[in-house]
Each structure stands twice: as structure tokens, then as C-alpha cells.
Amino acid sequence: MKALQFTLPVTYDKSVIVQEEQLPHFYPYLHRHNETQLTWIQEGEGTLVAGTSMHTFSSGDVFLLGANQPHLFKSNPEYFSNESGKQVRSMTVFFNPNGNLSSLFELPEMQVLGAFIQQHSGGFKLPSKYVKSVSQKIVEMQESQGFNRFMLFFQLLKDLYAINGKLEPLSMVPVDHVSESEGIRISTIYNYIMKRYDTMISLEDVAAEAHMTPQAFCRYFKKHTGHTFVTFLNEMRINEACKKLTTGGAESISTVAYSSGFNSITNFNRVFKSVIGNSPREYLENYRSNF
Structure with missing residues (x-):
């Protein structure tokens, strides 16, 4: 199996990106990127591989994945059948805390949010009782642009920070900042095992x-x-x-x-x-x- 690019490029014309997907199944290869992502699973079931840990996911789940954290939303086998009629839908917020937002998180008033993001570099699953309010914020961000989206983004981070201390990490293994070639090798190994x-x-x-x-x-x-x-x-x-x-x-x-x-x-x-x-x-x- 040919190894795909381990670091996926994301457009940089916006500081905060909201991506909506409706596909037969999720992207089927382990990958990572510089952006932290917050993903709301609107429809779909399978296994989330985050770092070296595995978690079941289903419709309504919300996950945060840290910057450069290897991950894969592995759809259940039936999603790869053309006859099943199944599909996945999700909305994801991408932002790079170490990119053009880094100076903002260094401001005295913003350091608590920066520390929160760093603290949860291993990701977490949002407790179910907070899913409704957080997913609503994601929808509002998707429907907004420019300054309004930016303000909603920080309100979203504030809401996540307010439940700090109740969040279990998806992976206890620290993110390993390996080279691109090493990342491709690890991706190849993971994908080989998951297919067999x-x-x-x-x-x-x-x-x-x-x-x-x-x-x-x-x-x-x-x-x-x-x-x-x-x-x-x-x-x-x-x-x-x-x-x-x-x-x-x-x-x-x-x-x-x-x-x-x-x-x-x-x-x-x-x-x-x-x-x-x-x-x-x-x-x-x-x-x-x-x-």
C-alpha cells in the first residue's frame, strides 16, 4: 500500500476554518496536521484512532484532537459498501495555535486559553451534556465570516475551558514531533495493521x-x-x-x-x-x- 502524505495541508487564508463534510465514509488513512481540530460527528459510526489509543465514535460525538496528533476516524466496514446507502456527516473547526494565532494566545488575557489548548494536546471527548451547546456554536461559526466567526471561535474556546477538569485525554502518549518521512512510515504501519x-x-x-x-x-x-x-x-x-x-x-x-x-x-x-x-x-x- 502506498503511504500518503502524513501532514495534510490546510488553506491558510483564514485563521479559523470550519469544514463541513458529507461523504460515504471518513478519510481512511492515519494522518496529522499542524492544526488543532474540534470535530462534531453528525452522522456515522466507527473507531477513532488518536495517537496510539482507540475509541468508538457515533453520531452526536464531539472530539478535540491536538495539533500534530496522529488520528483517524475509521468508519465501520459497512460504510465502504456501495449498496449500504450509508454516509457520514461532520463539521470540524481547524485552528493552528502555533501559527498566526500564537501571538494572540501569548497576550496576558489569553494565556489561560493557550494553556488549556496545550494541556489537552492529547485530545478529549466532550461529555455528552455539553454537546448541544458546543455543536450549536460550531454551526454558528460555519454560518459566519470574518470578525464574527473569530469572536464566536473565542466564545467556543471559553465554553470548552469552562469544563476543564472533567475531560479525559484520548491518548496519554505525548505527540512525537517526528520528521515527515518518519510520519509516513508510522502511517504505513498503522494502516497496514488496521486493514488486516x-x-x-x-x-x-x-x-x-x-x-x-x-x-x-x-x-x-x-x-x-x-x-x-x-x-x-x-x-x-x-x-x-x-x-x-x-x-x-x-x-x-x-x-x-x-x-x-x-x-x-x-x-x-x-x-x-x-x-x-x-x-x-x-x-x-x-x-x-x-x-
């Missing part, structure tokens, strides 16, 4: 894709992600298994296990409990009891 997590993928397979020996790859992957290859692969498989268990489409837990890349029920149960904290059956029972 449900197969019997081996360390040797991924190392060959990265043009490394298995030993060199293990050191490289751990350095840049904070995870071992096996840990990352298992977490991805368990994340997908959780979605299959809760959507009701799977015939049984064993079907979920094998379709998520595990070669035995015993191994699936062991890994599931180590990642989630309880067994697949307990997880499913807890999920059903909340509905």
Missing part, C-alpha cells in the same frame, strides 16, 4: 511492510507509540469485538472472536478481560442492562 487486524497477521509481516527486521521493528514501534506490536494489535481486535458484540449482528461470542482475528476462544477471553476488565459475556450483559 482480522487476519493472522504476524510480526514478520508488519516488519517487512516497514522494511525492517522484526527486532528493529519492535524497538521502533515501541519508541514511537508507547505500545508493543502485540498490545496494539490486541487492543484493535478487542475494540472491534466490542462493537460486534453490541450491535447485535453476531451470532455468538465465538463468532465475534474468530471474526476479530483470534484463533481460539480461550485466547480471546483472556485478552478481552485484560483489555476491558471483564469477560465478553459480562461485558455484553452490562451493556444490555443499561438499555
Whole structure:
């Protein structure tokens, strides 16, 4: 698979950009950019990869992603079928806190907001009770231009700052300011794993894709992600298994296990409990009891 540009260019004729998208699925490659982004998922379901962590997303979720934080909104498989009729819709606010806004955030009155953005460079998911007010601000920004948009932007940051302390980071691994070539290599590795997590993928397979020996790859992957290859692969498989268990489409837990890349029920149960904290059956029972 050809590696795509890791840093995506965004137009610089505006300090704050609001982008609205309506597509069959989200951009399917891990990427990063200089801009911090606040994304409101209006329609769509899947997995958000932020740094080295994975989170389920669905319609109505709002996420902040830090500047240069590698990320990917991975749409569920059905979104890639032409017959499904499914689509994704989102609105995203982009701004570069270290670009032409940096001097503004250095003003004494603005330093608290600058510190807030820096503090949450690992991103966060907005608590559901704040989604309505924040998404409304995003819509108002999209419908405004010039000075009015700029003022709404700072009101939006003020609203986010007001809920500081209640925000769990999406990723605990610090953003690694790697070179463009290193970023492309990491992107290639991530995308390779995400496309093949449900197969019997081996360390040797991924190392060959990265043009490394298995030993060199293990050191490289751990350095840049904070995870071992096996840990990352298992977490991805368990994340997908959780979605299959809760959507009701799977015939049984064993079907979920094998379709998520595990070669035995015993191994699936062991890994599931180590990642989630309880067994697949307990997880499913807890999920059903909340509905």
C-alpha cells in the first residue's frame, strides 16, 4: 500500500476554518496536521484512532484532537459498501495555535486559553451534556465570516475551558514531533495493521511492510507509540469485538472472536478481560442492562 502524505495541508487564508463534510465514509488513512481540530460527528459510526489509543465514535460525538496528533476516524466496514446507502456527516473547526494565532494566545488575557489548548494536546471527548451547546456554536461559526466567526471561535474556546477538569485525554502518549518521512512510515504501519487486524497477521509481516527486521521493528514501534506490536494489535481486535458484540449482528461470542482475528476462544477471553476488565459475556450483559 502506498503511504500518503502524513501532514495534510490546510488553506491558510483564514485563521479559523470550519469544514463541513458529507461523504460515504471518513478519510481512511492515519494522518496529522499542524492544526488543532474540534470535530462534531453528525452522522456515522466507527473507531477513532488518536495517537496510539482507540475509541468508538457515533453520531452526536464531539472530539478535540491536538495539533500534530496522529488520528483517524475509521468508519465501520459497512460504510465502504456501495449498496449500504450509508454516509457520514461532520463539521470540524481547524485552528493552528502555533501559527498566526500564537501571538494572540501569548497576550496576558489569553494565556489561560493557550494553556488549556496545550494541556489537552492529547485530545478529549466532550461529555455528552455539553454537546448541544458546543455543536450549536460550531454551526454558528460555519454560518459566519470574518470578525464574527473569530469572536464566536473565542466564545467556543471559553465554553470548552469552562469544563476543564472533567475531560479525559484520548491518548496519554505525548505527540512525537517526528520528521515527515518518519510520519509516513508510522502511517504505513498503522494502516497496514488496521486493514488486516482480522487476519493472522504476524510480526514478520508488519516488519517487512516497514522494511525492517522484526527486532528493529519492535524497538521502533515501541519508541514511537508507547505500545508493543502485540498490545496494539490486541487492543484493535478487542475494540472491534466490542462493537460486534453490541450491535447485535453476531451470532455468538465465538463468532465475534474468530471474526476479530483470534484463533481460539480461550485466547480471546483472556485478552478481552485484560483489555476491558471483564469477560465478553459480562461485558455484553452490562451493556444490555443499561438499555
